[in-house]
Every structure is written in C-alpha cells, then in structure tokens.
Amino acid sequence: MDPWPPTRENSGVLAEAGMNLWILQTRPSGLVEPYELTRLREEARPMGVALEAVAPEEIDLIVSRGGRRSIRRCGQEVDLPDVLLPRTGSGTDYFSLAILRQLEHLDVTVINPSDAIEAVKDKLYAHQLLAQRNLPFPRTMLVRFPVNLELVAAQIGFPCVVKLVVGSYGNGIVLIHNPSSFKDLMELVSSLDRSQSLILQQYIGTRPGEDLRVFVIGGRVLSAMLRRSTDGSFKANISRGGDGEAFAINSAIEKLALASAAAVQLEIAGVDLLFDGEGYSVCEVNSAPGFCGFEAATGLNVARAILEHCLRRQKGENGRQVQPTQQLARLN
Ligand SMILES: Nc1ncnc2c1ncn2[C@@H]1O[C@H](COP(=O)(O)OP(=O)(O)O)[C@@H](O)[C@H]1O
Ligand SMILES: [Mg+2]
Numbered sequence: 267m268d269p270w271p272p273t274r275e276n277s278g279v280l281a282e283a284g285m286n287l288w289i290l291q292t293r294p295s296g297l298v299e300p301y302e303l304t305r306l307r308e309e310a311r312p313m314g315v316a317l318e319a320v321a322p323e324e325i326d327l328i329v330s331r332g333g334r335r336s337i338r339r340c341g342q343e344v345d346l347p348d349v350l351l352p353r354t355g356s357g358t359d360y361f362s363l364a365i366l367r368q369l370e371h372l373d374v375t376v377i378n379p380s381d382a383i384e385a386v387k388d389k390l391y392a393h394q395l396l397a398q399r400n401l402p403f404p405r406t407m408l409v410r411f412p413v414n415l416e417l418v419a420a421q422i423g424f425p426c427v428v429k430l431v432v433g434s435y436g437n438g439i440v441l442i443h444n445p446s447s448f449k450d451l452m453e454l455v456s457s458l459d460r461s462q463s464l465i466l467q468q469y470i471g472t473r474p475g476e477d478l479r480v481f482v483i484g485g486r487v488l489s490a491m492l493r494r495s496t497d498g499s500f501k502a503n504i505s506r507g508g509d510g511e512a513f514a515i516n517s518a519i520e521k522l523a524l525a526s527a528a529a530v531q532l533e534i535a536g537v538d539l540l541f542d543g544e545g546y547s548v549c550e551v552n553s554a555p556g557f558c559g560f561e562a563a564t565g566l567n568v569a570r571a572i573l574e575h576c577l578r579r580q581k582g583e584n585g586r587q588v589q590p591t592q593q594l595a596r597l598n
Contacts, residue, residue: 309569358553490514
C-alpha cells in the first residue's frame with residue numbers, strides 16, 4: 267500500500283483487497299454526483315474495493331436484542347459493509363448519527379467515528395476539546411442573551427467574528443467591526459429564533475481572507491493548501507469562490523494539524539489553520555473535508571489515500587498513530 271501518499275502510477279492494482287465499503291452520503295439535490303464520491307468510485311475499482319453510496323433515508327433502523335449482522339436498506343435485509351465512511355460532515359443529523367452508532371455497535375469499522383463527527387459539528391465543543399490539549403485557537407465565547415457588551419469588548423474585542431455554532435461553507439459567519447454594529451446584530455438575532463446558538467470569536471487578522479487547509483489521514487499529514495478569498499471577504503472557503511494553491515508544510519503546521527485531529531478523535535480531517543502572528547491558530551476541524559479544490563491545487567490523490575486508510579483499518583492496523591510524512595505523491 268505504500269508509498270505515502272499514493273499516486274496513480276505507483277500504487278498498483280489491489281484486486282484482492284476485498285473490502286465492502288459504504289459511503290454514507292445525503293442524496294444530492296441535483297443530478298450531479300458530488301466530486302468526492304465520483305473520485306472515490308474511480309479509485310475503488312482498481313483496488314478491488316466494492317463501494318456503495320448509501321443515503322441515510324434508505325435505512326430502517328430497528329434496534330433489537332441479539333445484534334444481527336444485517337441491516338434494512340431500501341426495505342430489504344442486507345449484509346453489513348466491512349467499513350462505513352460517513353461523508354455527512356456538519357450536516358450529520360440525529361438520524362445519520364443513529365445509523366453510525368448502530369453500525370459501530372455491530373462491529374462495522376466506522377471512519378470517522380460517530381462521537382468525533384458529533385463533537386466537531388459543534389464549533390464550541392470542538393474548541394473546548396482543543397483547549398483541553400492546550401492548542402492555539404481564537405478566543406471564543408458563547409453568546410448569552412441579554413448580551414453583556416462590556417464583557418464582549420473586554421474578552422473578545424473588535425473586530426469580532428460571529429458564528430452559528432453549527433454550520434459550514436462559511437454560511438452563518440460574519441465579521442463585526444465595532445460595538446455599535448455588534449449591538450444592532452444582537453438586537454436583530456434576539457428578535458428572531460433564539461434556538462440557534464452563536465459564538466463570538468477574536469478576529470485573527472494577520473493575513474485577512476487567507477487560511478490553510480491541512481489534510482490529515484490516519485495520523486499523517488497528506489499536504490496543505492493555502493486558501494484565499496477572491497471577493498475581499500475575510501472567509502477563505504473554496505466553496506465561496508476562494509482560490510487554492512499548494513502550500514509547503516513545516517513542522518509547526520504538521521504538529522498542530524495532527525494534534526488538532528487527535529484532540530477531536532478524527533482519523534480523516536480537514537484542519538483549518540489561521541495565520542496568527544508568526545504562528546498558527548486552529549480555525550476549525552472538519553470531519554468530511556471536500557477534496558475537489560485540494561486535489562486540483564496539490565495534485566495529490568486524496569481519494570486513494572482515504573481508501574488505503576480504510577483498508578489498513580479493516581485489517582486492524584491502527585491508522586491513528588503518527589508517522590512521519592514521507593514522499594509526496596502526485597496525480598498524473
Ligand atoms: N476567528 C477568525 N479570524 C479570522 N478569520 C476567520 C475566523 N474564523 C473564521 N475565519 C474565516 O472564515 C472562514 C469560515 O470559518 P469557519 O469557522 O471555518 O466556518 P465554516 O465551517 O463555515 O467553514 C475560515 O475558513 C476563515 O477564512
Ligand atoms: Mg471552515
């Protein structure tokens with residue numbers, strides 16, 4: 267399975283892999299399959315991996331004594347896969363989590379584990395886990411109404427970033443420049459639906475509109491990509507039209523990305539780092555990182571690296587242990 271990361275030229279055909287893999291993925295709203303699923307299918311075939319995309323809504327979850335090694339899918343009793351790869355990310359709802367827990371209970375290897383997916387979906391809880399490991403991240407505060415403006419000014423300062431606790435693609439995240447706009451926003455929010463929790467975060471403005479996406483798989487850093495917004499926004503998300511380019515990792519980036527993924531117990535993680543002075547701060551850790559922009563920017567074969575990790579874990583190898591980054595491989 268080596269070298270790491272795999273290339274299309276050097277990785278060879280693994281016709282004997284014999285792994286049944288399910289990808290848990292919400293059915294796409296349009297006709298076009300997500301890029302990640304297409305790439306995983308492409309790479310699975312020559313590896314001898316039988317891959318099926320399964321939507322949570324196809325599963326009937328029946329909990330009973332005895333732990334039968336099967337599950338109901340599309341109205342029929344079917345065999346369990348060897349490995350389940352959830353790609354529901356921050357959209358993982360209660361129903362999907364229940365499926366993941368059930369399969370974990372029935373000894374299916376679930377990558378990433380349900381606990382870790384649930385933990386990072388909550389941006390505040392993810393930061394609490396990072397804090398336990400003493401990792402650097404922007405000072406963060408949970409909003410409580412009525413908002414104490416003096417406390418916010420003293421603890422977080424301005425400009426500050428306001429975020430929905432659950433979200434992705436840069437949605438529900440705004441940069442507030444001064445106390446007066448902050449007050450206006452809080453008045454608006456408090457008059458709307460208060461069931462949505464918000465966090466306030468210190469704005470890290472060392473390199474506005476830029477951040478780093480570091481891809482971690484099984485305790486190893488695959489590579490990093492510099493993301494840059496193209497519309498003047500402070501948000502660098504590629505899904506918002508940001509640019510991506512390969513970025514040479516150093517040991518500080520490698521250590522921080524690996525420690526962040528380990529802190530939240532993710533085997534496959536997209537770790538976002540902000541440039542902070544001379545160092546880095548963790549912005550967030552994603553459980554189902556997209557890799558369209560990443561493969562394009564770095565030329566690496568992310569799909570193959572993910573599948574190889576699944577194979578290693580199926581064979582019972584501990585994919586979480588940290589290993590040094592080896593030769594970087596490229597897509598042709
Ligand atoms: N505290 C911050 N300081 C500076 N930029 C930030 C901060 N938080 C987020 N950003 C920018 O906004 C983007 C989106 O924020 P993030 O928390 O990753 O939300 P999402 O889950 O929607 O991607 C980040 O990639 C980064 O470019
Ligand atoms: Mg993000």
